[in-house]
Amino acid sequence: MTNDDEVIELTPIQTTHIPAVIPEIEVGAMSVESLTAQMVIVKEAMTSVMKKDEHYGVIPGCGKKPSLLKPGAEKLCMMFRLAPEYKVIRRPMENGHVEHEVVCTLRHIQSGLAFGQGVGSCSTMETKYRYRTSDRVCPKCEKEGTVIKGQEQYGGGWICWTKKGGCGAKFNNGDKTIEDQRLERVEYDNPADYYNTVLKMAKKRAQVDAVLTVTAASDMFTQDLEELKANGVIGDGTPQYDNDPPVPTKKPQAQSKQPPPAQPDLDSKLQDAADWLTSSKDIDEMSHTWGQLTAANTKATMKKLEPIKNKHKVELIAKQEREDAQP
Numbered sequence: 534m535t536n537d538d539e540v541i542e543l544t545p546i547q548t549t550h551i552p553a554v555i556p557e558i559e560v561g562a563m564s565v566e567s568l569t570a571q572m573v574i575v576k577e578a579m580t581s582v583m584k585k586d587e588h589y590g591v592i593p594g595c596g597k598k599p600s601l602l603k604p605g606a607e608k609l610c611m612m613f614r615l616a617p618e619y620k621v622i623r624r625p626m627e628n629g630h631v632e633h634e635v636v637c638t639l640r641h642i643q644s645g646l647a648f649g650q651g652v653g654s655c656s657t658m659e660t661k662y663r664y665r666t667s668d669r670v671c672p673k674c675e676k677e678g679t680v681i682k683g684q685e686q687y688g689g690g691w692i693c694w695t696k697k698g699g700c701g702a703k704f705n706n707g708d709k710t711i712e713d714q715r716l717e718r719v720e721y722d723n724p725a726d727y728y729n730t731v732l733k734m735a736k737k738r739a740q741v742d743a744v745l746t747v748t749a750a751s752d753m754f755t756q757d758l759e760e761l762k763a764n765g766v767i768g769d770g771t772p773q774y775d776n777d778p779p780v781p782t783k784k785p786q787a788q789s790k791q792p793p794p795a796q797p798d799l800d801s802k803l804q805d806a807a808d809w810l811t812s813s814k815d816i817d818e819m820s821h822t823w824g825q826l827t828a829a830n831t832k833a834t835m836k837k838l839e840p841i842k843n844k845h846k847v848e849l850i851a852k853q854e855r856e857d858a859q860p
C-alpha cells in the first residue's frame with residue numbers, strides 16, 4: 534500500500550438468515566477436516582443444488598474445468614455456513630482510472646473463526662470498462678452518435694436525428710460517407726462511471742477466490758474464464774472491432790486460380806483459420822483466436838475446426854491443468 538491508497542470499506546457482513554440448502558450435510562460441515570470430504574460435499578452440491586450456467590459454467594473450447602460463478606460461490610458459502618467480510622483498497626490510477634483491490638475473509642458463522650481469505654482486483658483499465666464501440670459520425674455536422682437508420686416506410690437511408698442533437702441531414706441507403714465508416718474501439722470519456730461496477734467485480738472475484746480456497750473447490754472449478762469472457766478475451770459472439778486483429782479469410786492465390794465461386798471456398802478458408810489458430814503459442818492466445826473465429830464463422834465451420842483446435846490444444850491444456858493442480 535502507498536499513501537495514495539485508501540481503505541474505503543471494512544464491513545463485516547451481518548448474516549441474519551442462512552437458508553438450509555442441504556440440511557443433511559450442512560451441520561458441522563466445516564468440522565470435517567478432510568479435504569476429500571469437502572470435495573465430496575462440493576461435488577454433491579454440484580449435482581444436487583448447483584445448476585450449470587447459473588452457479589457454474591463451462592466455456593466452450595477453454596478446458597474442461599468449469600468456472601465458479603458468483604451465485605455458486607454464495608451457495609457454497611451457505612452450505613458451509615460461511616459469511617464473507619470484505620476489505621477494500623482503492624488505488625487511484627492515471628487519467629481518472631481506479632483500481633479496487635479486495636480481500637475477502639470467510640468467517641464461520643457459528644464459531645466466528647476465519648477459515649481463509651481470497652483476493653480479487655478490478656480496474657477501470659480493463660477492456661470491458663475502458664472501451665466502447667464508436668458511433669457513426671454525421672458527415673455534415675461531424676457529431677458522433679446522432680446518425681440513425683431511417684425507417685423503411687419513410688424511405689430508409691440515414692438521418693442525423695435532431696432529437697439526439699443532430700443537424701437533421703438525410704443520407705441515402707448505401708451512402709459511403711456513412712456506411713464505410715469504421716466502428717472502432719474507443720475509450721470511455723469518464724472512467725468514474727465504472728467505479729462502482731469494478732468495485733463489485735473485485736469483490737466478486739475475491740469472494741470466488743476465497744470460496745475456491747476455503748472449500749478446496751479449486752480442484753473442480755476455476756475462476757478466470759468468466760472474466761476472460763467478460764473482457765472479450767474469449768469470444769462468444771462478443772463484438773469484433775475494426776481495429777482488432779483481422780480474421781483470416783480466403784487466400785488470395787486461391788481466388789486468382791479460379792473464378793469467384795458462388796459459395797466461399799470453404800477448404801481454403803478452413804486452412805487459413807486452422808493455420809492462424811495453431812500458430813497460437815499459449816492457451817490464452819489460442820482462446821482469443823478461437824473467440825475471434827467463432828464470432829466470424831458459422832457453426833458448421835467451427836465444427837470442422839474443432840478437431841484441429843483440440844489436437845493443437847491437448848498439450849496446452851495438459852500444461853494448464855498440471856499448473857492448476859498445484860496446491
Ligand SMILES: [Zn+2]
Binds near residue numbers: 671673675676699700
Ligand atoms: Zn448532422
